[in-house]
Amino acid sequence: MKIRIEWGYKSPKGQETTFISEEMPAAMALVIAEDLQRTGRLQNLCFVDGFDSSWTVKEMKAYLKGIETEPHNIAVYFDGGYERIERMSGLGCVIYYQQNSKSYRLKANTVIDKLSSNNESEYAALYFCLQELEHLKVHHLPVRFIGDSRVVINGMTKDWPVIEKQFTNWAIRIEEKMAEMGIQSEYELVPRKANAEADKLATQALKGIAIATTAEIIA
Template structure:
């Protein structure tokens, strides 16, 4: 979860002003806020998350302590590919997350035979990511969702209406899974270059190379 820090600064002569930080990971923001508090010149410190909810230092400290042993700070990358000649689809999923004070990357791909278009493959890849998060035990957290599919990102962020019946069904599946897991997604359309890991996994799945791997990041 990323937050903004807002604090009231009071000078030695009693002059006060309000400062606001850039968006920071909650763990970093808490460290900075605790340092500001030690100066003795901050009258009030509040954090604001992406949903405009406000947190005190005590509340944010308690929240971070509560999720420490669970997957958190989750970023999802997804990509789907479809071969019109073979009617096969490749689904690529990359998850970055923290747990127990460590950082991890999970990569997974799947070859699918039940899809009929590239857009369906993109949705199916995102659903695969959510299923993997469910297996990890992640729930009730804000997550970052990044992909290069304009259709999926713009549909789910409600920038575009979903007109095609088959895609409407896929959008519902994704949204229902998000809701059942208690995720608060923030969608971001990225370039194909920035989505290269998920793209490579989808391509490998199409060629019959299936991968499931988790590594600790240093």
Template structure:
């Protein structure tokens, strides 16, 4: 989770000021706050996350301790494929995360028949991955989403306009789900080769090969 610090500070001669930091990881923010507290000159210190929720030092420490037993350090690979001939779509996601000091990989796919284009399938695959994150209990965390769809990622980043009504609806659904879960997304575009695992899952779904597995990754 990323937060920013809002600080009320008092100099040795009694001059007071309030300032806000740049956004940073919660662990780093706690370290900086602890160092500032040792000066004995702080009047008030508040942490604010990307959802504008405020946290005290005690609350944030407790939250950070708690997530060690929940999925964190999450990277999601997603991909969607659309078959023009059958009008079916395959969705795939591979989710990497840490929990209880161990690393895991979740792989899952889905075959759907309600979509009309490859771009819709890509959006649906991202939304599908968010549903899996919800099942895992992920909330109020920074999550990295990796895909090969420039359309989806650039539209969600606000760098490309979304002119198609159907894609606008999908973008709204994705953003609403992100907001509901308190997820702060970080997007990364890769080549299709760089997204091979999710691409394979989507292709398997189109062949009606269902995949649903979670394994511990050894050596991490």
């Protein structure tokens, strides 16, 4: 989770002002906040997350301790494939995360029908990843979504306008689901070869090969 620090400051001569930091990872913010508190001149220090919720130092410490037992530091790769004749879509999802000081990789795929294009399949793949995150009980965390679809990545970041109705519908569903789960999304567009795992899963889904595995990553 990325947050900003807000605090009041009182100088030795009694002059007061308020400061607001840039956004930063929660763990870093806590270290900086505790260092600032040692000056003895701070007033009303708090943390503010991406949803404008306020956290005390005590609450932030408890949060950071608690997420160690839950999935965090999450990166999600997604890809959609499309078979035009049968109008079948293969959806691939790869989730990297940490939990209990260990690293894991989840792979999953599925197939759905009656979508209109490869681009719509890419949107559906992103939504499928959200469903997988929901199964992992991911909530109120930053998540990095990585894909090779310019249409989806630029559409979700609002860099490109989403005009087609079917894409707009998917974008709305995705944003509503993220809001429900409290996910702070970040997006990264990568070359197709950098998304090979998700691409393979989408292709396997179209071939009738179902994948649903989670494995620890051993360094």
